[in-house]
Structures are given as structure tokens and as C-alpha cells.
Amino acid sequence: MIGDRELSFEQYIDILKRRLGWIVIPVVVAPLLAYFGSLLIPNRYTSTTLVLVEQQKVPDNFVKPVVTEELNERLATMQEQILSRTRLQPLIERFGLFPGDIGKVPMEDLVDRMRKLILVTAVSADFGARTGGLPGFYVSFSARDPHLAQQVCSEILSMFMQENLRAREQTAEGTTEFLAAQLQEAKRKLDEQDSKLAAFKQRYINQLPGQEQMNLSVLTSLNGQLDAASQAVARAEQDETFDQAQLSQQLAAWKASRSGRDSDNLEKKLKDLQSQLTALEAKYTPDHPDVISTKNEIAEVQQEIADAPTVPVEEGDKTKSAQLEPAEIRALRAQIHDLEIVKNEKSKQQEELQREIRSYQSRVQTSPLVEEQYKALTRDYQTALSFYNELLTKKTQSAMATDLERKQQGEQFRVMDPPNLPEKPAWPNRPLIAFGGLGGGLAMGFGLAFLMEMRDKTLRTDQDVTFYLQLPVLSQIPELARRGGGQRRQSSPAKADTKPQSVGT
Numbered sequence: 001m002i003g004d005r006e007l008s009f010e011q012y013i014d015i016l017k018r019r020l021g022w023i024v025i026p027v028v029v030a031p032l033l034a035y036f037g038s039l040l041i042p043n044r045y046t047s048t049t050l051v052l053v054e055q056q057k058v059p060d061n062f063v064k065p066v067v068t069e070e071l072n073e074r075l076a077t078m079q080e081q082i083l084s085r086t087r088l089q090p091l092i093e094r095f096g097l098f099p100g101d102i103g104k105v106p107m108e109d110l111v112d113r114m115r116k117l118i119l120v121t122a123v124s125a126d127f128g129a130r131t132g133g134l135p136g137f138y139v140s141f142s143a144r145d146p147h148l149a150q151q152v153c154s155e156i157l158s159m160f161m162q163e164n165l166r167a168r169e170q171t172a173e174g175t176t177e178f179l180a181a182q183l184q185e186a187k188r189k190l191d192e193q194d195s196k197l198a199a200f201k202q203r204y205i206n207q208l209p210g211q212e213q214m215n216l217s218v219l220t221s222l223n224g225q226l227d228a229a230s231q232a233v234a235r236a237e238q239d240e241t242f243d244q245a246q247l248s249q250q251l252a253a254w255k256a257s258r259s260g261r262d263s264d265n266l267e268k269k270l271k272d273l274q275s276q277l278t279a280l281e282a283k284y285t286p287d288h289p290d291v292i293s294t295k296n297e298i299a300e301v302q303q304e305i306a307d308a309p310t311v312p313v314e315e316g317d318k319t320k321s322a323q324l325e326p327a328e329i330r331a332l333r334a335q336i337h338d339l340e341i342v343k344n345e346k347s348k349q350q351e352e353l354q355r356e357i358r359s360y361q362s363r364v365q366t367s368p369l370v371e372e373q374y375k376a377l378t379r380d381y382q383t384a385l386s387f388y389n390e391l392l393t394k395k396t397q398s399a400m401a402t403d404l405e406r407k408q409q410g411e412q413f414r415v416m417d418p419p420n421l422p423e424k425p426a427w428p429n430r431p432l433i434a435f436g437g438l439g440g441g442l443a444m445g446f447g448l449a450f451l452m453e454m455r456d457k458t459l460r461t462d463q464d465v466t467f468y469l470q471l472p473v474l475s476q477i478p479e480l481a482r483r484g485g486g487q488r489r490q491s492s493p494a495k496a497d498t499k500p501q502s503v504g505t
Helices: 011-016 022-039 072-082 085-095 107-117 146-203 212-259 264-283 291-304 316-325 328-408 429-457 462-469
Strands: 045-054 118-123 134-141 413-418
Touching: 011 429, 022 072, 022 429, 045 085, 072 118, 072 146, 072 462, 085 107, 085 146, 107 118, 107 134, 134 146, 146 328, 146 413, 212 264, 212 291, 212 328
Parallel strands: none
Antiparallel strands: 045 134, 045 413, 118 134
16 A cells, blocks of 8 residues: 555565566566567558769859759759649559559548658758758658569659759759840840930030040130131231222322322322321320321321312223223232232131130030030940840850750769668568567556555555554564464564554654
8 A cells, every 4th residue: 555655665665576467467468469469560661762962063163053042942842842742643543552542532642641651851961052061862762562662762763853953954044034034125225325325425526524625725726716817807907908098199199190280299298197107106096196187187188189180081991091000009909909808718717716616615614514414324324234244244154054954064963872672671660569569568567556556455564554544553463473384474453573662642
């Protein structure tokens, strides 16, 4: 009897001795039952293959791979695709995996059962970031027939190999096609920016950034040319005025001589006045009183010469009269004519130079605005050009990587160990089941012993009497042995102790 109290080691040993039969029988029977029961379980054979990841044969420095997804992620995706009903149902029907259940059990259940028989296990190692620490993986399949397990495992392995090649090739081709489309769009935008930049250069020719100094130099040169043309016009006008005066004098003198009038005094006076006027103009300004008075005297003398009587000339004789003019008068007329031509040419040159100066002044004034617009267009063009060149480089690399995948020179799966033909069943593990039965028998035996001890109400020691009756022990009856070595008989309540014990109240 156990009760709610602490027991000593000797008491546990006594209980074990009393209930040894209840412990031994389950310990012996349970392993036997478990082992013979495992004989009724159908054998399952597991075929396993090892697949390693082989890196691409061309170094990454020459051809960068376009498939950057880690292998463990791709393997998880491939596993979901291969374990789909679309892939597994043909295998069930072709190999007849569940012959007694086909047609009776829904195909979804059969596919779920087959999924449980397929095991994909990664090889744990760390070989760099390319494989994400996954150098390979195991694929195993379990079936009741070892040959069938090997065949189905081979089919599943082939599906993994083909799916890997197809997925990598599709990813590479898709990347190349996407980059090609983006490259065409980038080329279109680059052409647009190029056309805008060319039109801007054509519109603002000679006003682009970097040409300001040239425009300023040309403007300075044009101003100098304009000053030279203006001085030439002024000199021509001055020379023409002087020649006109000389011509008037010569004509007056010649007409006077032809009319018979003695104008020597007037001519001499006129020459003296003109000499005096030239000297005064060299010293004073045109507004000086002496200059003005001298000019007035010259005008009076010229008027007197002009008023001198002349011989009438017929209209028909004008040309003849002109031909009879002295060489000096004809030279003055030719000189005046040449001065007129020079003056007209220089005036036209002045107008042309003024138009060019205004044009270059406008260019210089609008240069800051043109430069700002030109920088914006150039920045957009450079951005489009950089983006186009970057896409072109990526597209070229992607095309090389795609060609590498088509030739199966990229990262691929290599079968290290082909699916084996299992020689012994992987399930059930009968020794393990028997060992489990032994453990269950031990637990059952100790449980039965504990239960029987709890149900036992026998008081065997004085501690039991004291614990359960809550009364002191006043005396004990010693054990009496039978004569002749018979079995001892113990009287209540406990072991013999010749010396009675008493407990104070």
C-alpha cells in the first residue's frame, strides 16, 4: 500500500519484488506482439538518388548568369510543380502504383498518397552564395516493389532535370526578350532626344554655349569695321564737298573766260579767300565768326562770278560744250563721281555692318537663356544615351547567357548517384518496432504494478499502521516460525521487535 507519503528505497525494492510478475509478463509479451505484428505490415522499398549542382563552365567574369535566384528557392518552386496533380497522375496511371485503389478512391487522394511517398531532402553545406548553401539534394521514392521504386524515382529525377533546364532557359530567354524590348524603347527615346538636340543646334547656330567669346570677338571686329566705314563716308563727303567747290570755281572761271569778262581779280580773290578759309578751318571750328565771315565773302565772290554775262549756248551744243571743258573740270567731275560711288558703297557697308552688329548683340544677350535650354536638352540626351548603353550591355550579356543555357553550359544538375535498386525494405523497421514494443511493455508493466499497489490495502509495516490509523504502536508481536523450517507466518501488524514501542500522545 503506497498512499500519499514518501517511501524509502527499501520499500520500493519490496514493491518491485511483490509485483515482479506484473512487470515481467508485459515486458516479454509486448516486444513479441510488436515484432509479429510488424510482419503483417507490407514491406516498402525506398530508392534514393543524389543530385549535385554543377556551376557554369564559363567563369562569371566573362558571362554573368541571368538566373540569380538561389537554388533552394528554385528547388522549392520545382518541387511544387513536379508534385502537382498534372505531373503525378500520369505516373500513377502508367506504373499502376495503387492497383487496388484506382477507380475506387478519388484521384486527389491517390495523388496525396503519392506525394507522401516522395521525399526531397537538401544536402546541408555552405559553398557560397551562388547555391545559397545548397550543393545538391536527395530524391527518394518508396514503393512495395523495389524495381517499381527505382523506376518511379528515375522518372521523378528526370522531371527535376528537365524542369531545371526548362526553367533556366525560359528565364534567360524571357530576360533577353524583355531587355530587347526595353532597348528598342530606349533607342526610340534616344532618337527623339537626338532630333530635339539637332533642331535646337540648327535653330540657335552660333549661339550655343562656348561660342560667346567668338561672338564677342566678331562683335568687336564689326564695330571696328563700322567705325572705319563711317570715317570713310565722312572723308568721301568732305572730299566731295571740296571737289564740288573746286568744280564751281573752275566752271565759273571757265564760263567767265568764255564770255570775255576779265575775272582775274575775282578768281584771285576767290583763291585767296579759299586759302584763308582753309587756314581758318585748320585753326577754328566751323562756328567761329572768322570762318563764317570768310565763307560769306567766298559765297559773294562766287555769286559775282556766276552773275557774269555768258554767251548763250543752244541745247544741241551742250554736249559739245561739255566736251570742250578743260581737263581740270572733267577730272573734277570724274573725281566727284568716284567719290559718290565710294560714299554709296560705304553707306551700304555701314547698313550691312549695323545689321550684323544687331544680330551679334542679340546672340550675346540671349546666350544665357540658350545655354540653359541647351544644358537641359544635353542632360536629357546624356541620360537617354547612358540608359541605352546600359541596356545594350545588359542585353548583350543576357544573349550570351541565353546561348550558354541553350548549349547546357550554365549551372545544371548532375546525377552523382543514380536511383538505386533497394535490397532491403526501408519500412517497417522490425527491430525498431520490437524495441518500441519493449519500451511499451516496460511502461505497461510498471503501470500495472503501480495500479495493483494502489489497490492493495494491506498494512505491512508499523509505518503503515501509524500513517493510516493515526494511532501510536504500543506493542508488536514477533514473527513465529514453524518447526521443521516451515513458512513463517507473520502476525499483525509488522516485523518482530521483542522490545515494545510506545508513542507518546
